[in-house]
Amino acid sequence: MTDVGIGLTGLATLIALIAARVPIGVALIGVSFGGLWILVGPRVAWGALSLVPYKFTSSWILSSVPMFLFLGFISYHTQLTRGMFNAARIWLSSLPGGLAIASIFGSAGFAAVSGSSIACSAAMGRIAIPEMMKHKYHPELATGTVAVAGTIGAMIPPSIILILYGVIAQVSVSKLFLGGIVAGLMTAFGYTMVVLIRVWLNPSLAPERDPSVGFAEKIAALKETWPILLIMVGIFGGLFGGIFTPTEAGAVGAFLACLVAIFTREMTWGRFSQAIRETLVTTSALLLIAVGASLLTRFLALSGAGDFLSGSILSLTSNPVLLLVGIVCVYLLIGMFLEPIGAMLLTLPIVLPIVDSSGWSLLWFGVVLTKLLEIGMITAPIGMNVFVIKSVVGNLVSTSAIFRGVAWFIVMDLILVAILCAFPQLVLWLPTLVG
Template identity: 75%
Template sequence: MTDVAIGLTGLGSLLVLIGLRVPIGVSLIGVSFVGLWSLMGWRVAWGALGTIPYQFTANWVLSSIPMFLFLGFISYHTQLTRGLFQAARAWMSGLPGGLAIASIFGSAGFAAVSGSSLACSAAMGRIAIPEMIKHKYHPELATGTVAVAGTIGALIPPSIILILYGVIAQVSIAKLFLGGVSAGILTAIGYIIVVLVRVKLNPDLAPSRDDRASLSEKIVALKDTWPILLVMIGIFGGLFSGIFTPTEAGAVGAFLACLVALISGELTLERFLKAARETTTTTASLLIIAVGASLLTRFLALSGAGDYLSAGIMSVAANPALLLLGIVLVYLLLGMFLEPIGAMLLTLPIILPVVDASGWSLLWFGVVLTKLLEIGMITPPIGMNVFVIKGVVGDLVKTSAIFRGVLWFMVMDLVIVVVLSVWPSLVLILPDLIS
């Protein structure tokens, strides 16, 4: 068997293992180890298993991941974003579907401190959905809006996906964050348009409210937003002014979140320890998958299978538009079955050389890739954000109803992908300002 054949066999075996529900990190490490053994012998395989994980995890930038995760979990457990939703609710009360729009604003605000779609959906689901159901919003609109609004968490910095992508693709994390801001804002605007259009076409989805807030009530509501705004200003102000690096921003943000929660009386020892435990387990899971992806990269490089597949993709889709369409379809398909980080790390060893050879901006692609991965978070049959919302609402709303609720927003997501592809400057304009 040739080296390329060994590499392709390894990839096939990897897909089989994932299909059998073997954890993706274990699958990546196992297949890569056996593949390296077949290619180079057991000494090289054991050597790679000893050195590659260290080489990857020793990257200082990765230290920001547990800090940003801790920031998000602290914000979630101490409900730092509740005031932001209530303020958005007051200011949006006069608009059709005002509570749904408020949940989008609230999710965007929580995204700026969490970096996680799941945390975003869970936090806003517990706050916004009961309010919408109470005001007789249709369950599909209420749950669907919060499920998709959570996906903004991976676009607006700090984003765990963008950090991992930046490390692997060797792209500036700060510039990726700036590119993510543009895409996140565009996404939020798109979701708001969907809500407005749906409610205009069918007012029964969101009955108009009689308790519209007065100007004084709107101004008073703003005072409860100080906890999350203080954390956001501290992170972004220091990050983009150059006071500290993206790596240090995670630690600063986590400290600020703890301090603000302590001042507001929401931080208890139990909540602190719970956030710390969740941060530890989530970080470990992410790094195991990332280490497996690094081993797979080395295996594909040594076997030549990576170059073989990249050349094959380039020859089949010589037209850039067709190539991009193929990549979009691949990630939409993977999103139906894999969680985003696993899907990204599984495919980057093959996709990145193709993107680089096509002359596309790796920074732009990182943001578009993140957007595609987040569409997978609401795509059946897995749709992790949908199941998070299902856990929040329990038997109140069927899973199928939540999926129906997100379909309208999925169409808008695809429109946004097209817009970002046709006008890449929308992603690159902010990063170019700090070049």
């Protein structure tokens, strides 16, 4: 068998292992190690297994991943985000479906301190869904809105996906963050349009509007948002003001979150230790997958399978539009079955050369890729955000009802992807302006 054949066989084995529910990190490392053993012998395979993980994880910018995760878990467990939702609820109460819209913008606020789609869905699910159910919102609208609003967590910085993409693609994380802000805000406003249209078409989905909230009450509600606003200003003010780097921003944000939680008397030893424990578990899982993907890149490069696949895809068409449509469809498909970070790290060794050869901006592609991966978080059959919301509501709402609730938003997501692909400057103008 040729070297390329060994590489392609390894990829087929990897897909089979993932389909058999072998943890993706274990499958990546196992297939890559075995493939290197067959290609170049046991000595090189063991050498790669000892050197590649260290080389990848020793990247300084990766230290921001556990810090941003810890920031999100601290904010979640100490309920620092509750005021953000309450303020959005009061200010948007006069709009049709005001509580649902409030959950969208509350999620956008929480996204600015979490970087995690799942954490965003879990936090808003516990805060917003009981409030909507109490006000007689239709269960599909209530749960579907919160499930999709959580996807904003991976787009608005700090985003774990964007950090990992920046490390692998060698793209400035700060510029990726700036591009993610625009795409994240577009997503929030797009979801708001979906809620408004649905309630306009079917007023029974949400109760009557409440225009009775006074200006004084609105101002008082804004005061409740100071914990998150303080953390956001501390992170982004220092980051884009050049005071510290994206790597240091995570540590600064986590430190500020702890100080604010202590000041508000929400910090307990139990919450603190739980946040640390969840940070360690999540970071370990992410790095295991990332190390496996790094080994896979080495295996594909040595076998020539990566270049073969990239070249084969490029040879299918010279039309960049068709090529981009094909890449979008592939990510929409694999997003239905794999979690976002695993899907990204598994495919980047093949896709990045295609993007580079096509002359597309790697910065723009990173933001579009993040958007595509987040659609997978609400798409059947896996739809991790949907199952997070299901765990929050228990037997009150069926899983199929939640999936029906997110279907409308998936249509808007596809429209937004088309807009971002048709007009790359929407993503690039802010990084270009600042950088």
